[in-house]
Amino acid sequence: MSTSSxxxxxxxxxxxxxxxxxxxxxxxxxxxxxxxxxxLLILVLVGLIVGFGFRYSSxxxxxxxxxxxxxxxxxxxxxxxxxxxxxxxxxFVWAGWLYLNLYGETESDFTINVIGKxxxxxxxxxxxxxxxxxxxxPVDQTVKLRxxxxxxxxxxxxxxLRLKRDAVPGMYTEAHFRATEPGEYRLFCAEYCGTEHARxxxxxxxxxQADYQGWLGRQGKGPSPEVAGQDLFRSYGxxxxxxxxxxxxxxxxxxxxxRTRPLASGEMIEADEAYLRNxxxxxxxxxxxxxxxxxPSYKGQISEDEIFQIIxxxxxxxxxxxxxxxxxxx
Amino acid sequence: MxxxxxxxxxxxxxxxxxxxxxxxxxxxxxxxxxxxxxxxxLGGIAALLIRLELMTPPGDFLTAEGYNETFSLHGxxxxxxxxxxxxxxxxxxxxMPMMVGARDLAFPRLNLLSWxxxxxxxxxxxxxxxxxxxxxxxxxxxxxxSLFSSSAVIAAVAGVFIVxxxxxxxxxxxxxxxHTMRAPGMHWLRLPLFVWANYATSLILVLAxxxxxxTLLLIAAERLLGIGIFDPSLGGDPLxxxxxxxxxxxxxxxxxxxxxxxxxxxxxxxxSKNRIxxxxxxxxxxxxxSLFGFVVWGHHMFTSGQSLYAGILFSFFSFLVAVPSAVKxxxxxxxxxxxxxxxxxxxxxxxxxxxxFAIGGLTGxxxxxxxxxxxxxxxxxxxxxxxxxxxxxxxxxxxxxxxxWWPKMxxxxxxxxxxxxxxxxxxxxxxxxxxxxxxxxxxxxxxRYHEYPEAFQLLHVMxxxxxxxxxxxxxxxxxxxxxxLFRGAPAGANPWQAEGLEWRTASPPPKHNFVSIPRVTExxxxxx
Numbered sequence: 001m002s003t004s005s006x007x008x009x010x011x012x013x014x015x016x017x018x019x020x021x022x023x024x025x026x027x028x029x030x031x032x033x034x035x036x037x038x039x040l041l042i043l044v045l046v047g048l049i050v051g052f053g054f055r056y057s058s059x060x061x062x063x064x065x066x067x068x069x070x071x072x073x074x075x076x077x078x079x080x081x082x083x084x085x086x087x088x089x090x091x092f093v094w095a096g097w098l099y100l101n102l103y104g105e106t107e108s109d110f111t112i113n114v115i116g117k118x119x120x121x122x123x124x125x126x127x128x129x130x131x132x133x134x135x136x137x138p139v140d141q142t143v144k145l146r147x148x149x150x151x152x153x154x155x156x157x158x159x160x161l162r163l164k165r166d167a168v169p170g171m172y173t174e175a176h177f178r179a180t181e182p183g184e185y186r187l188f189c190a191e192y193c194g195t196e197h198a199r200x201x202x203x204x205x206x207x208x209q210a211d212y213q214g215w216l217g218r219q220g221k222g223p224s225p226e227v228a229g230q231d232l233f234r235s236y237g238x239x240x241x242x243x244x245x246x247x248x249x250x251x252x253x254x255x256x257x258x259r260t261r262p263l264a265s266g267e268m269i270e271a272d273e274a275y276l277r278n279x280x281x282x283x284x285x286x287x288x289x290x291x292x293x294x295x296p297s298y299k300g301q302i303s304e305d306e307i308f309q310i311i312x313x314x315x316x317x318x319x320x321x322x323x324x325x326x327x328x329x330x
Numbered sequence: 331m332x333x334x335x336x337x338x339x340x341x342x343x344x345x346x347x348x349x350x351x352x353x354x355x356x357x358x359x360x361x362x363x364x365x366x367x368x369x370x371x372l373g374g375i376a377a378l379l380i381r382l383e384l385m386t387p388p389g390d391f392l393t394a395e396g397y398n399e400t401f402s403l404h405g406x407x408x409x410x411x412x413x414x415x416x417x418x419x420x421x422x423x424x425x426m427p428m429m430v431g432a433r434d435l436a437f438p439r440l441n442l443l444s445w446x447x448x449x450x451x452x453x454x455x456x457x458x459x460x461x462x463x464x465x466x467x468x469x470x471x472x473x474x475x476s477l478f479s480s481s482a483v484i485a486a487v488a489g490v491f492i493v494x495x496x497x498x499x500x501x502x503x504x505x506x507x508x509h510t511m512r513a514p515g516m517h518w519l520r521l522p523l524f525v526w527a528n529y530a531t532s533l534i535l536v537l538a539x540x541x542x543x544x545t546l547l548l549i550a551a552e553r554l555l556g557i558g559i560f561d562p563s564l565g566g567d568p569l570x571x572x573x574x575x576x577x578x579x580x581x582x583x584x585x586x587x588x589x590x591x592x593x594x595x596x597x598x599x600x601x602s603k604n605r606i607x608x609x610x611x612x613x614x615x616x617x618x619x620s621l622f623g624f625v626v627w628g629h630h631m632f633t634s635g636q637s638l639y640a641g642i643l644f645s646f647f648s649f650l651v652a653v654p655s656a657v658k659x660x661x662x663x664x665x666x667x668x669x670x671x672x673x674x675x676x677x678x679x680x681x682x683x684x685x686x687f688a689i690g691g692l693t694g695x696x697x698x699x700x701x702x703x704x705x706x707x708x709x710x711x712x713x714x715x716x717x718x719x720x721x722x723x724x725x726x727x728x729x730x731x732x733x734x735w736w737p738k739m740x741x742x743x744x745x746x747x748x749x750x751x752x753x754x755x756x757x758x759x760x761x762x763x764x765x766x767x768x769x770x771x772x773x774x775x776x777x778r779y780h781e782y783p784e785a786f787q788l789l790h791v792m793x794x795x796x797x798x799x800x801x802x803x804x805x806x807x808x809x810x811x812x813x814x815l816f817r818g819a820p821a822g823a824n825p826w827q828a829e830g831l832e833w834r835t836a837s838p839p840p841k842h843n844f845v846s847i848p849r850v851t852e853x854x855x856x857x858x
Contacts, residue, residue, distance in 0.1 A: 013785040015769050027701050031772070034699065038692040045663060045688050049681055052666035053673070056602070064668040067605060067858065073664070077611045080660050081653050088649040091699055096642050098701030103638055118478070152474040153568060155633060155708060159774030162705040166634045168569065169473060170562020173635040186783070190633075190708035190776045192467055194474060195394045198779040282565060299563055 007133065009184040009203040020160035020181045020206060026098055027162040034091070102163065108144035108176050112137075113308045116147070116154030116167035116189065119196035124308055128224040129216055133202030135187060137179055138212035144176045146273065150304045155191035158204050164190055172274050179206040229313025232306050236298065243322055250295065251288045255319025262289040276311050338741070338838040353438035354841065358445055359424035359739070365449045366420060367808075369411040372456065374804060376404035381763075381794040389781040397780035398465035405468030406459055410490055411452040413720055414582060417589035418500060418535075419448070421731045422528045424739060426504055428832035429525050431513025431850065433842040436506040440499050448496035455489025458482045467778065469579075472560035472571040476552045484550050491546045494539045497585075501535030504528055513831070515850035519613070522830055522854045523606065526613050527592025530620040534581045534588075538624070542578035545571065569634055576627035584623040586720055588616060590683065590727030591658060597680035597730050598662050599855040600828040602669030606855050607661040615654035615661075622651040632703045641700060648698035655691050659684065674826070675749035679730025682757040686722025690715060693768065708778075711771025714764045722760055729756065729807065736811065737825045741838040742818030748810045756803030762796025829856050 011018070019025040056064065068076075112135070113124040123135050137143055147156055147167040157164040158177075165175040189200035207215060222228065233239055241250035251261075256271050264287040269275055278285050280302065283295035339356045342348055349357060379400050383391045392400060423441065427434050435441050458464065462482020466475040475483050508521070508529045521529075548559045549571075558564025560571040599606050606612060628636060628644035662684055671677070693715040697703045706712060733753075737743055766789040775786045782790070824833040835844050 008783040011783075011785060013788060014773055016772065017774055027705055030699060030702055031696070034692075034696050034702070038689075038695070041692060042685075042688060045659070046685065048663050049666065049684065052602075052663075052669070053671055053681075056666065056669050056671050058603070058670040058672045064670070064858075067668060068607065068664065073608050074611065076664070077608050077657055077660065081657050084653050084656050085650075088652065088695070091695070092646055092649050095699030095701045095703075096645060099632070099641065099645075099704065100638060102701060102704060152478050153471060153634075157708070157774070157776060159705065162701070164633050164704050164707055168562075168635050170568065171635055186774055188774065188776045192398075192471070192474075192708075192778040194478060195398060195465070197398070198389070198394065198781045201783075281563075285565075 006199050006201055007203060008201065009186050011184070011186065017159045018181065018183065018185065020179050020183065020185055020204075021162075021177050022180055023098070023102065023177060024160065024162045030091075030095060030098065037087070102177075103165070103175055106144075106176055107142065109141040111144040111146055114145055114147045114156055114167065115150055115304045115308075116156065116193070116200075117150040118152065118194055119189070119200040121154075121156065121187065121189070121200065121202060122305065124225060124305065125216065126225070127216060128222050128228065129219045130222070130305075131219075133187070133200075134205060135202075136205045136207060136212060136215050138209045139179050139182050139206055140209070142176055142178045144174060147173045147175075148277075148304055152193045153191050154189045154193050154200065157188040157190035158185060159188070160185035160204065166191055172277065182206045182208055182211075225309045225312035226316040227313075229309035229311070229316075232302075232310050233313055236302065236310075238310070241295070249291070251291060252322060253314050254317040254321040257315045257317075261286075263287060264289050264291070264293075273311055276314060277307055280307055280310065337841065338836060339841045340838055342841065351442075353434070353442055355423050355427055355435050355438065355441060356739070356839065356843075358441050359420050361445050362415065362419040362423060362448070365445070365452065366412055366416055369407050369452060369456075370804075373404050373407035373412055374801065376400050376407065378797060378801065380404060381797045383780065384782075384790045385794050387782050387784045387787050392780065394780050395463065395465060398467075398778070399459075399463050401778060402464050402467050403456070403459050406464070406486070406490070407456060408720075409468050409582070410493060411448075411455070413586045413724055414497060415448060415500070416586075416724065416728050417593060417731065418504070418528055418531055418585075419444075421524075421593065421728070421735060422504065422531075422589060423500075425735065425832055426507055426525060426528055427511065428835070428839065428843050429522050429830060430508060430511055431516055431831050431844070431848050432507060432511035433844070433847075435503045436511055437503050441503055444496040444499040444503070447499070448493055451489050451492035451496065455486050455493065458485035458489055462486065469575065470546075470549065470571075471575075472549065472552075472566075472568050473562070476549050476560055484553055487546045487549055491543050494543045494546075497535045497539045501532035501539075504532040505536065508532075513847050513850055519610070520850055520853045522592075523595035523609070523612055523616070524589075524592035526616050527588045527595075530616045531585050531588045534585050534620050534623065538578045538581040538585075541574060545574040545578070548574075569631070569636060572631050572634060573627065573636075576630045577624075580627040580630065581620075581623045583716075583719065584619055586724045587687075588620065590687075590724040591616070593727040593731035593734075594662060594680050594683050596828075596830070597676050597727075597734055598665050598684075599857060600734070600826055601674055601677035601680065602666050602671045603827075603857045604665050604667075604669035604855070605857055607664035607667070608657075609853065609855075611657060612661055615658045618654040619651060622647060622654070626651055629698060629703070632700055633707050645698055645700045645703075649695070652691060652695055652698065655687075659688055659691070673750075674733075675746065675753045676730045676734035676826075678750060678753035678757070679726050679733060682753065682760075683723060683726045683730065686718055686726060686757075686760065690718030690722055693718065706771055708776055709771035710767040710775045710777060713777050714767035714771060717764045717767075722764070726756060726760075729753075732807070732811075734826070735832070736814070737821030738832060738837045738839070740815060740818070741821050741836075742814050743821050743825065744814035744818055745810045748806060752803050752806035752810075754803075755799055755806065759796055759799030759801070759803050763793050763800050764796075766790075766792040766796075830854065 110126045115122045149167040149169040154167040161177045185204040187202045187204050242253045281299045284293050287293045464486045551557050552559045558566040560566045626648045629648045770789045821837050
């Protein structure tokens, strides 16, 4: 059992957490509208119950008058249902639009890879800088998070950005945000993930652009993911089949990223991050047309961090890169 | 009082044999009451331990494992062994035959078998959960449950699987009874809403429970045989588990709340001495809820990585399912209009239900709204929301129903004053406990946290103190009901001047419910 101390952001109780992005204030607007509507409905309901309770108490004698005629009653029911349905439709569209903004495809300035594991968050910056349980981010940049998990399901929760995304083993999930307020904010794991779930928390640090560059500069930087990935590509033996003359047994990988590949099954598939990841762990799943399913699986031998680095390396290769510099990586 | 002319169902003796081998639905109701009350207080003790731990930010009262096992026990017991069977198996068992004018359920022996499966399966599961230290939560999410949790998950899951059969059997029994055993003149549109609600619930039980059973079997297959179903490293899909699990467990929410709605319809009509406002609308709403309940499961998975467009569809249906619930709330309120309202204990429970269910329902709208749900998912907002529905709604209605039909079941009255105090303690204690949790949720506090940043302490302490008041609200009925069993004044056949076939027979009812089968000539709630 780990005894590491948890570092929380130094924030008091905020019933409405600080809005660290424009998106956060848009979500809050939806919240306030719903609060107002619900408050109104509850007031009317309680008002009616209390009002009827007094007015029609059995202690008051006297005639009650006729009950509401059935026709009128039905009109009231239908009218009420329609008014609700229409206002629900508005809320549905509003909330759905925000949701697509958060999770949908968008142009981002850079990507941070996040890996959840029992019980810590590991983040990789584009330049190779890594950190654990803390995430440093520059202000006014659109950041894409690409998440996965090494073991069970976790959920990366940043309340100040009204953002949460599950980190699921075996797949990549994405979300993006553009922080506008420098400061320290909370970071939680929101999906129950075992014994130390409550300690899988940390902080998000939003820095000015200059401070972010300064922070990156002070980190003991390892090689960039592309360079690290190139080394891994060799040490895991990938280059033996996928590169140079050997690429008779296996497809060459320079320029493969983003291309549509014909599979042996007759399907077509786009070579995105998830495809590359699958091809490393479950090579038999999508065999490229014209090749034998001979690649061994690297499951259990390679970590999610390393997969991210190999993918970064493959993504960095333009088409024909290996042809021009024959012998590169040999 | 005149001497009792007919022997009633309890005068058949108190021998163990007369209880454990009975096929009388009224006695089986009591068997269920005993089991369910036991499970409820066990789950309640776990809840109090949770609230005690959360009084302070660091994990000091329980260890991390201890806390995780405690909330798992609380969820597993409360959902599967209390909420799902609560109203149908007790009040439903007692009242379904009487309300349709029958002498028993269609399959009395199957009914007894249901109880045995439920009770033995329940005890087995709980022994496994406690003894084996199950810490997966009641949701058993994979791959944590199937690969990582080092506990007796398989045994616990087997227990839940077994208990599922009890649900299915009860469902079949209610469906067949409603279809085939109605008294002369009791057409479908003369059925009390309590019967409609339990009928709809039974349909869900029969259609959804098998999916849960299959899912649990698949976990066992993966864990025991290493077949890749949910485990990504074996080529499985962890989200598939969530889809299958919620395909059952979302409709299960309606299994819990529909019977409660049925109870409240009976309470509010009786104590405002009014016909229900919009009977047909109420029936339609019940059926609509049970139908739409099957197409909203994905709203538990908005952050999970399911397709964004699937998320949008599930959000749409989740808004839609709120409409019939809202219409029902309108109709209950309108039933008060021009009535003659008495604030008895059952009525206080009924009106508490209206308020708490409305808050639970409205906060459900917050969660149907996609972007808001992303922020609120897996926080205390969720915890508060579903407790408002399941405890504020279902448990309040269960207690209201118990207070309403207690004189029928036992032939005795209970303390008016103490019962009103208990009903108010529940309403106040409930709000004190769970309202602060909405605030905690929006401020970001995740669920299932054994320790937390200090800033959240104030709201947690308020919640924990409220739970003490709530506990009083639950313990008081245990005391005065027990007292009433032995010392309560005789109730007479119809102490509330209520309509409905069950009130036209003696209290307690004769062994076969009615001396002669009643003939029904008008719709329910003929109060004016």
